[in-house]
Amino acid sequence: MIQFQLNGRPVQADVEPDMPLLWVLRDELGHTGTKFGCGVGACGACTVHLEGSAIRSCVMPVVAVAGQSVQTIEAEGDAVLARLQAAWVQHQVPQCGYCQSGMLMAAASLLRQNPHPSDADIDAAMTNLCRCGTYVRVRAAIHTAAETPAPPKTEVA
């Protein structure tokens, strides 16, 4: 039985120690907001926070998070995440939406470590993949949430 904190509450799972955290979250605990995209840590759709920092849960054996605090997109009461979610709605960021949980968790981790990131900081931190191509809006929404000057808005006439 492996125990950890999930979004502030204790949880436990009777699973193999090498089952990736992603599948424990999705299949055992019913938290399907965290997505499976590649299973090799390349796309970032499975990004969650471990002790406040972004990790890729598809390559994280659940045993490695035992006794620690895990936060997912379903977390409530996180001011940074809430600010990002509001900015995401303001900029109408998602298209299909599949990668967006991971994007938001990566962005929340970035802002927690660097409350006012530059474009270069965003480039370096946001390595999650989006097939719909929402990147320009991801960047703009992070700036909005961080209250840093955003690049000029895309022109719409």
Added chain:
Amino acid sequence: MSPHLKTGHLKSVASATPASDAGVNPSRRRFLLAGAALGGGLLVGCSAPTPEDRLGSPDVLPVREGHVSLNGWVRIATDGTVTVAVPRAEMGQGVFTALPLLLAEELDADWDDVRAEPAPVDRIYANQAMMLNALPFGVEEEGWLVRAGSAALERLGSVLSLQATGGSSSIRDAWGPLRVAGATARAMLVQVAAQRWQVEASACRTEAGRVIHPDGQRKLGYGELAADAAKLAPPEHVRLKDPKQFRLIGRAAPRQDIPAKVNGSAVFGIDVRVPGMVCASLIQAPVFGADVASFDGSEALKQRGVLQVLRIPHAVAVIADSWWRAKQARELVKVQWTATPHDAYTSQDLARAADEALREGFGMPYVMRGDAEGRIEQARKGGAVRAEEGAATKVSGPRVLEARYHAPHLAHAALEPINCTARVHEGRVELWVSTQVASLARWRAAQVAGVDTEQVTLHLPLVGGGFGRRLEVDMVEQAVRLAMQTQGKPVKMVWTREEDTQHDFYRPAAWADFRAALDEQGRVIAWHNRVAAQPPTNMATVRLLPWASSKLPDKSQIEGAFDVPYAIEHMKVQQLQLESPVPVGFWRSVGHSYNAFFTECFADELAHAEGADPVAWRLARLGSQPRHRAVLDEVARRSGWGTPLPAGHARGVALQGSFGSICAQVVEASLEGGEVRVHRVTCVIDCGVVVHPDTVVAQMQGSIVFALTAALFGEITVAQGRVQQSSLPDQPLLTLARTPKMDVHLMPSAHLPGGVGEPGVPPLAPALANALFALTGERLRSLPLRPKPKAGATAVS
């Protein structure tokens, strides 16, 4: 009469112009579809339903407590909530917002009260605009007309009731029916209010979900009127708004699907959880078409949670109580595969077949204007110039310019891996699937399970990326076959990323030969283009209907090549169809995705051969295409075309009409350490009346990223009969850090709505290749774009 005339006629059937359709006559207007004039008398005789025919009866919609349906598209609740049935898949292109917007506009609903829900499967929801786009118009040579007619017949039969999301057609299809449905419902609500007040209906107004008494004071909410309105017969005649009266169309409305997509609550196919569900992971035949000869699942069955090891066509499946356990256990299954005739097949085999076809094959002519071949032969006496890969071309005097272009197979790589959940129990099938083709999914499930389609219940979760991949129903067939062997337990089948890459229906690899005759001044007088590729629509049709012919003219293979907008006196464009074991399908923008690269780069070559500016060269040949001209003018102006750039930067331009819209892009690029950097993309689109502007901008932004990914990295190769690429690191996707700045401009337009999901894709690759030519003088004629390292330059790994 030419087929092009008929196409224009059909467009006016699918949805009349905003200016002319105020006051639609609903009295059973019928139009003959497709080829009424073919061969001077061959009548297809199939009538296209009008928007009024598609109003539908209220009982099409599922019953909800406290709601009444007024037709097949809208339900109104006693609290005033308006629910619009959306028969298209929400894939992030905003249909759950834009389609309700059309209905709400004519209903005069309060937008805050409007909700969207997936429509059931019914004939009224069939995608007529997409169907019309599939017809092989463009075939001009008399001899091909009859064959085109047969093709139209077959296609019509198979897709007439196709409830599908593709071909950038959702708005084009919904423009008529949803507005008529809204206006009809509004008229019924007004009539009830007028009766209650004992006033003339025509003296009442509507606003924000309420009918307003002629005194301007008394008001009745739609929720108070709907139950009585449902007892009325729909009016025979409704007047649609003049576009000047639009309150919702063309304005910003927040997308309805977004809130659930930022808090993890959005449910995609892969998130479906059904009580008693088991999970499946497959071992699929690595070689195309191979089947299971034998397998041994005994070791897998000893693993924790593993319940069954099953066989379905072309695959073995492990069934377990969790997907990860199923996936782990499949490593322990031993499978022997049958031999196939193409166990040694490689991409080079297809390249050789293409070369042979282009040298010797007979091409179906799609365009025959003037005498292109005669003029080219004449000019050849002045000497041919064959362009070498990478070399710039310069000619003087009457000459022939020749070039061969190539684009590879591509994967869709939607981020949600292919999945499907199915239950087969007591003669019924229940299906949960992220799909672009609801009606086909239901049909295929019924066919596989051997039940009537009425016995199939379909659930339509959100789609985590379609791009054409989810126009296929292979996953439905697999999941139903599994569920037929699990004693009534629901089965959720999920592919790995590796399977998703290796078992796709790929964008066809394509080759194009160009020959152009130039006059004394280097001006083009003749254009001959032959395109060799597998035909995607034919291939998809045969997968569904094995008796259908795979040899018919296939517009989707040649689109973007036969409809080049430039006035060139002599033009011939031919299609050559290749055969290959590699399955091909519809990849965002389909034939345009490679033909725009071919034609817009070759046009650039012709401009340079003449010594003309590429924008000026195009404008000079767009005299009869005012919309193309305006789009090109605008993109040149906004991009600062011709103005100085930082050292080492250059611009390229491309223009492509597709899916009813016209899009031009200017790309500013440089080379850094041998790597292509794209700094800025200026994008201008004329997509007719804009229904939801922010969605159009988002689609342009997304299309640029999608197309840039393909232009820089996209390539699927085959060796030993199997795809060589596997997970994402093998087929990189563009990252945020490499995303260029974008300036997107929507042309104000009163034309009928055009598509927006795809038209932003085709111009990017040629605009980038043309920029790289301007930068280096090296002409890149193959995708992905890989500039040769300069002699002495540092190699970049």
